[in-house]
Amino acid sequence: MLHRVRVSHLQVSFNGEEVLNDLSFDVSAGEMFAVIGPNGAGKSTLLKSILGLIQPQNGRIVLDDESKTVVGYVPQSRVIDDETPISARDFVSLGQLSGFFPWPSMQERKVLREIMSFTDTDRFARKPIGKLSGGERQRVFLAQALVRHPDLLLLDESTANLDPDAQERMMELVQKAASDWGVSVIFISHDLELVRKYADRVLLMSRGFYKTGTKQEILNDQAMLKNVYQSISSEADGALQQKSPSAGLSLSASPR
Numbered sequence: 001m002l003h004r005v006r007v008s009h010l011q012v013s014f015n016g017e018e019v020l021n022d023l024s025f026d027v028s029a030g031e032m033f034a035v036i037g038p039n040g041a042g043k044s045t046l047l048k049s050i051l052g053l054i055q056p057q058n059g060r061i062v063l064d065d066e067s068k069t070v071v072g073y074v075p076q077s078r079v080i081d082d083e084t085p086i087s088a089r090d091f092v093s094l095g096q097l098s099g100f101f102p103w104p105s106m107q108e109r110k111v112l113r114e115i116m117s118f119t120d121t122d123r124f125a126r127k128p129i130g131k132l133s134g135g136e137r138q139r140v141f142l143a144q145a146l147v148r149h150p151d152l153l154l155l156d157e158s159t160a161n162l163d164p165d166a167q168e169r170m171m172e173l174v175q176k177a178a179s180d181w182g183v184s185v186i187f188i189s190h191d192l193e194l195v196r197k198y199a200d201r202v203l204l205m206s207r208g209f210y211k212t213g214t215k216q217e218i219l220n221d222q223a224m225l226k227n228v229y230q231s232i233s234s235e236a237d238g239a240l241q242q243k244s245p246s247a248g249l250s251l252s253a254s255p256r
């Protein structure tokens, strides 16, 4: 099988503190791959390593064709001043302006229209980005990432601040991009219900412990989840317990 991303024996330390150690996994074209684990496990560090923002001490990250692989990234939020005058459409088009001319070509304008329709951001295309709701802004950020037709899309808790309906709408768009265009998606989430619904496979991580499997293999193993979430932070236990009833996990008893 063709792997779009292959992470091998990744090791990252900050000031001598090991955050990732011997982490290996791969993600295929069109796959929805979730990364879960408690606060401080190293999930964002992993995405930043794939983006090339962090230089690992050891290991390799291989994209299927490094010269051509386009990577899109959607963070949890971005600080945007309410008075920012740029329109949603212009903000999305910033994702594609890479040529010599500072204005979009006919082809770029066509793609822009398609993506804004796909993400349902065309309804507020002319509105200043600073005046959009949190959910609308996240869809604009997603549109900006998709307008470049990425092969790989990285989502770092991109739906965390959204209400349940907006979360579902956004994940449905992401899933459609994966199935229709073969975009490989790596998404970090603390919402195990969302992971159960949208992931194909899951990487469960904590410091020095990594387990990759189908979502059933990972999410149905309550003992493993409990151990991992207890291993780093008690804060994360709360998150896990909150999500547990609908996520099919029975972790309501206090682990302490």
Ligand SMILES: Nc1ncnc2c1ncn2[C@@H]1O[C@H](COP(=O)(O)OP(=O)(O)OP(=O)(O)O)[C@@H](O)[C@H]1O
Residues within 6 Å of the ligand: 014, 015, 019, 037, 038, 039, 040, 041, 042, 043, 044, 045, 046
């Ligand atoms: N640039 C950095 N310099 C020093 N330490 C860092 C740096 N980036 C991350 N860390 C540390 O690495 C560890 C992992 O951080 P990371 O943000 O990857 O965790 P996470 O799993 O994404 O956590 P959360 O769920 O809270 O977002 C943390 O202890 C953090 O303090």
